[in-house]
Amino acid sequence: MSQLYFPGAGSKTSQKEASTPAFGIEKQLKVEDVQEAYIEQRDRLVHAIDASQTILGDIQKFNKDEWVVRYPTLNDASQQDTPTSNPPRGTLRRSLTFADDPSSQTDVVFTPTRNSLKRANTLASVTDEAQHAPSTEAEEVAEAEQKEVAEADPLLPPANQGDFNILRLDLKLGPHGASKSPSALVSQLEKGSIANLLDERITSSSGHLDKLRLRVGDTSSKVLVTGDLNSGKSTFVNALLRREVMPVDQQPCTTAFCEVHDAAENGGVEEVHILKDSVTYNSSDESTFTRASLSDLEDIVADNEGTQPVIKLYLGDNRAPSESLLNNGVVDISLIDAPGLNRDSLKTTALFTRQEEIDVVVFVVSAENHFTLSSKEFLWNASNEKAYIFVVVNKYEQIKNKEKCRRLVLEQIKQLSPRTYEDAEDLVHFVDSAAALRPYTANPSFDDLESSLRSFVLVKRSKSKLGPVSTYLLNLVSDIELLVGANAIVAQDDLEKAQDDINRVKPVLDQMKSGRERFEEGLETVEESGADTTVRRTKEIINNAIGRVGQGLLGVDRGISLPPYPGLLGIWDWAGDVKKTLLASIDLAVKLAEDEARMTTSRGVKDIVQIGDEHLPEGVERSRRVFVPEAMFSARPGKKNGRSSGRPSTEIGRAVVAGGVHGLGIGLAQRGDLVEPSALDIFDFQHQLWLHFGDKEEKESEMKTTALSVVSVGVGALTMVGGQAFGARGLVDGVLRISELFGNESSRKWIAPVVGAFAIGATAYFVFELPSSMPRTIGRRIQRSLVHLEEGASEHDLFANAHASRVSRETRKVLRLASWDLRERFRQAMDERGREVKDAEELGRKAKNALAFFSRIEKETKTVRDDATLGSVV
Numbered sequence: 001m002s003q004l005y006f007p008g009a010g011s012k013t014s015q016k017e018a019s020t021p022a023f024g025i026e027k028q029l030k031v032e033d034v035q036e037a038y039i040e041q042r043d044r045l046v047h048a049i050d051a052s053q054t055i056l057g058d059i060q061k062f063n064k065d066e067w068v069v070r071y072p073t074l075n076d077a078s079q080q081d082t083p084t085s086n087p088p089r090g091t092l093r094r095s096l097t098f099a100d101d102p103s104s105q106t107d108v109v110f111t112p113t114r115n116s117l118k119r120a121n122t123l124a125s126v127t128d129e130a131q132h133a134p135s136t137e138a139e140e141v142a143e144a145e146q147k148e149v150a151e152a153d154p155l156l157p158p159a160n161q162g163d164f165n166i167l168r169l170d171l172k173l174g175p176h177g178a179s180k181s182p183s184a185l186v187s188q189l190e191k192g193s194i195a196n197l198l199d200e201r202i203t204s205s206s207g208h209l210d211k212l213r214l215r216v217g218d219t220s221s222k223v224l225v226t227g228d229l230n231s232g233k234s235t236f237v238n239a240l241l242r243r244e245v246m247p248v249d250q251q252p253c254t255t256a257f258c259e260v261h262d263a264a265e266n267g268g269v270e271e272v273h274i275l276k277d278s279v280t281y282n283s284s285d286e287s288t289f290t291r292a293s294l295s296d297l298e299d300i301v302a303d304n305e306g307t308q309p310v311i312k313l314y315l316g317d318n319r320a321p322s323e324s325l326l327n328n329g330v331v332d333i334s335l336i337d338a339p340g341l342n343r344d345s346l347k348t349t350a351l352f353t354r355q356e357e358i359d360v361v362v363f364v365v366s367a368e369n370h371f372t373l374s375s376k377e378f379l380w381n382a383s384n385e386k387a388y389i390f391v392v393v394n395k396y397e398q399i400k401n402k403e404k405c406r407r408l409v410l411e412q413i414k415q416l417s418p419r420t421y422e423d424a425e426d427l428v429h430f431v432d433s434a435a436a437l438r439p440y441t442a443n444p445s446f447d448d449l450e451s452s453l454r455s456f457v458l459v460k461r462s463k464s465k466l467g468p469v470s471t472y473l474l475n476l477v478s479d480i481e482l483l484v485g486a487n488a489i490v491a492q493d494d495l496e497k498a499q500d501d502i503n504r505v506k507p508v509l510d511q512m513k514s515g516r517e518r519f520e521e522g523l524e525t526v527e528e529s530g531a532d533t534t535v536r537r538t539k540e541i542i543n544n545a546i547g548r549v550g551q552g553l554l555g556v557d558r559g560i561s562l563p564p565y566p567g568l569l570g571i572w573d574w575a576g577d578v579k580k581t582l583l584a585s586i587d588l589a590v591k592l593a594e595d596e597a598r599m600t601t602s603r604g605v606k607d608i609v610q611i612g613d614e615h616l617p618e619g620v621e622r623s624r625r626v627f628v629p630e631a632m633f634s635a636r637p638g639k640k641n642g643r644s645s646g647r648p649s650t651e652i653g654r655a656v657v658a659g660g661v662h663g664l665g666i667g668l669a670q671r672g673d674l675v676e677p678s679a680l681d682i683f684d685f686q687h688q689l690w691l692h693f694g695d696k697e698e699k700e701s702e703m704k705t706t707a708l709s710v711v712s713v714g715v716g717a718l719t720m721v722g723g724q725a726f727g728a729r730g731l732v733d734g735v736l737r738i739s740e741l742f743g744n745e746s747s748r749k750w751i752a753p754v755v756g757a758f759a760i761g762a763t764a765y766f767v768f769e770l771p772s773s774m775p776r777t778i779g780r781r782i783q784r785s786l787v788h789l790e791e792g793a794s795e796h797d798l799f800a801n802a803h804a805s806r807v808s809r810e811t812r813k814v815l816r817l818a819s820w821d822l823r824e825r826f827r828q829a830m831d832e833r834g835r836e837v838k839d840a841e842e843l844g845r846k847a848k849n850a851l852a853f854f855s856r857i858e859k860e861t862k863t864v865r866d867d868a869t870l871g872s873v874v
C-alpha cells in the first residue's frame, strides 16, 4: 500500500505492517495491486482531464454567449451574526462578494465534503440552509475537517478553501500590487472585463490540462542513480541489471549520464545511442544520435570524460517481469547512472533531479566513507524536491562494525532527509553491489533492496505522475464549484427578481392592454362632448342675446344697462350709445359663452384627469400641466397683433367686451362700422313699411329711395340733426331742399300739407315712441347684420356660428392637449411596462438557463472529482 512509503498519510497499522518480516511477499503482491490501480486511476484521470476541459470549454462558451460569469470572493463572515443565522454543523459561514461589485455582500454557508480526500465545495445562501449548530462549533468541525484533508496527503497542497487556486485572477491594483483586502480589488472593473480575464485564465488552465494529459499518458519512469564519486553507482546499476554493462573503475571515471532502457523500447536491439547536443532525441531519427555497440561503451565513456554526454543504453533482460526492474512488464523504466558528485557535476545532477520525469532518486553512498560534503548538500536539496530518497549504502560487506555504521548513516539521513529516515526500513538499504553480481550466490539483502526499489519506483511513479494531475484537477474542480456555486446564487437571485418583476408588472400591463380601448373611447368622448356642448351652448347664448337685442333689449343684462334717454336734442349721441351698449351686450354674451366654455373645458380636463387616474398605473407621474381657464381665448405671446397674453377681454366703458380684438377679432362694440350711428338707426323706414303695409319680404335696402322714404329720411334726419349740426336755419333750408325735389307746379300744391302731416306725425313719433322704438330699431338692425348671410357665405360665417366654432375650437384644443398628454403618458407607461416585462422575462430565461447550466456543471464536476481523487492504493 502506498501508505508504506508515506507514513504520515497512513494509519499506525500500516506502519507496523511495514516492519513485519513477511513484508517482502506482501510487497510483491502489492506492486501488482499498485500497478493495476495505477492503470485504472490513470484512465480515470485522463477521463477527468477530458471532462474538465469540456466543462471549461462549456463555461467559456456560456460566459461568452449566455451569461457574464461573475468572479466571486469568499471572505470570513462578518462578526455580527445573529444566533438564528448560525450555519449547520460541518459548514463554514462566509460572505460572498463579487469582484465587479465588492461593496455588496451575501452571507453564504460553505460546505466542504466530509470525505477527507475529497474537497467538494458547495455554496448555499444562508436562508437556504437548515440551521442547527452554533457557528463556533460548526466552524471548529469544518476547520478540523480541513486540517484532516491537509494531513491526509501531505504531498497534495491543501486546497485553499473558499478561494480560487487555479482560476484565481490577479485583480489587485496599486503601485505595489498585492493588497489582500477585497476593497483593493478593482471595483471599477466591469463585469465584462473580469469575465474576459476569467476566460483567459480558463484558456491557460485548459492548456495546462493538455500538458497533464501528456504526463499521465507517458508510461516511462526514470530512476536517477547518483551518489559520491566512486561509491559504486555503476556497480550497483550492473547488479540491478545482473550483468556488467556499466564501466567500473577504481578510479573515478563516469562523467556521462547513462540512461539504461529496456531493449524492447529499441525494437529488441541492444545498442548504445549517444545523444547529440541541442537536438531533441528521437530513437527513430538517426540524425539525433550516434549509434554504437554495447562493447564500445567503456571507450565511449572514457573518450567523453569531461563533456558529460547523455548516452542511451538499450539492454535486454531475460529475467521474469516480477524480478526485473527494467523489464517489469508494467512500465518503461530507465535507470540513469549519473556522474559521481563532485563540485563540477553537482549542479548538473541537481538540475537533473528536479526534472519532472525523474520519479525516483537512488542515492548511492559508500559504507566506508558515509556522506561527503557535496553528497550532503545534494541529498538535502533532493529531499526537499522529492521528499523521499532511496538510499543505497554500498560496500557494506567490508564494514566490520556494521551496527555502528548503520547507526551513524541513519543518524545522518535523519538530518538530511527526515521523511526518508521515517521510512528507513524500506528506503535505506545496506548492501554490497559487487557481491550481488557474483553468480550463484544468494544475496537476500540485495533481493530485498530490489523488491523495495521496484515497489518504490512503481508507487512513486503513481505519486509523481498521477499526484500532481489529481491535485490540479481537484483544485480546478474546487474552483469550478466555487465559481458555479456563487454564480448559481446570482442566477437564483436574478430568477427571483425576474419573477417578482413579472408578478408585479405583468398584471399592470395586461390591465393597460385590456383597458386601452376604453381609455381611448373615454378620451374621445370627453373631447367630443366638450366640443359639442360648447358649440351648442355658445350658439344658444349668442343667439338668445341677438334675439333679445333684436327686440331692443340688452343681449345680456348682467352688469350692463342701456343709457338713459337724454331727450330729443341728445338723440344722436344717445343712438350711438344705445347701439354701442347693445353691441357690447352681445359681446358680453360672447364672453358669457366663453366663460361657460371655460367651465365645460374645465370639467372635460377633470374628466381626462380622472380617466388618467383610472387607467394610468401607480407610480406613473401625472401631468404637471395646470389648466388655467383664464388663459383660454387669449392671445398667445408673440402672435401678430397680440398685445399680451392673459388679457382675455377689453373694457369698453363698464362693459367687458368678450372676444375683443384678441378674441375673434370682431369685438362688436369696437367696430367703428357698427358702432357709428346712422339715420336708419333712428327710424327704420323699411321696417315701418313692413309693419304698416304688410310687406312680407323684409329686405335690407337702406339705399333704395322712394319718395316716402326720402321724405321720411329727410324728416328724420332733419329732426335728428336739429339743433345739433344745422340749427333752425338749416332746418328750413332742408325743407326747401326737399321741396326742390318736387320742383313742378302740381307738387307744390300738395307738398305743403303732406310735409306738414309728416312733420306732425314725425314729431309725435319722436316725442312719444323714440325712447322705446329706437333701441328696437337699432337692435333689429344689429340682429339683421348678425344673422344675415352675404352671398356665397356659409352658415359658419354667421356671428353665433363663427363664435361657436371659435369657442369650441379652443375647448377642443385644450381637451385635445390634455388627452394627448395623457395618451403619451399612457403609451410611455405601457411601453415601459412592456419593456420591463420583456426584460424580466429575458432575465428570468437567462437565469433559468444559467441555473440549469450550473446544475449540470455541478453534477459533472462531481464526476470529475470522483475520477480525480486518487484511490488509497495509489
Ligand SMILES: Nc1nc2c(ncn2[C@@H]2O[C@H](COP(=O)(O)OP(=O)(O)OP(=O)(O)O)[C@@H](O)[C@H]2O)c(=O)[nH]1
Pocket: 228, 229, 230, 231, 232, 233, 234, 235, 236, 247, 248, 249, 250, 251, 252, 253, 254, 255, 339, 340, 341, 394, 395, 396, 398, 431, 432, 433, 434, 435
Ligand atoms: N567491495 C566492493 N567494491 C565495490 C562495490 N561497489 C563498487 N566497488 C568498487 O568500487 C570501485 C568503484 O566502482 P564504480 O562502480 O565504478 O563506482 P562509481 O560510483 O560508478 O564511480 P564513478 O562513476 O567514477 O563515480 C570499483 O573498483 C568497484 O569494484 C561493492 O559493493 N563492494
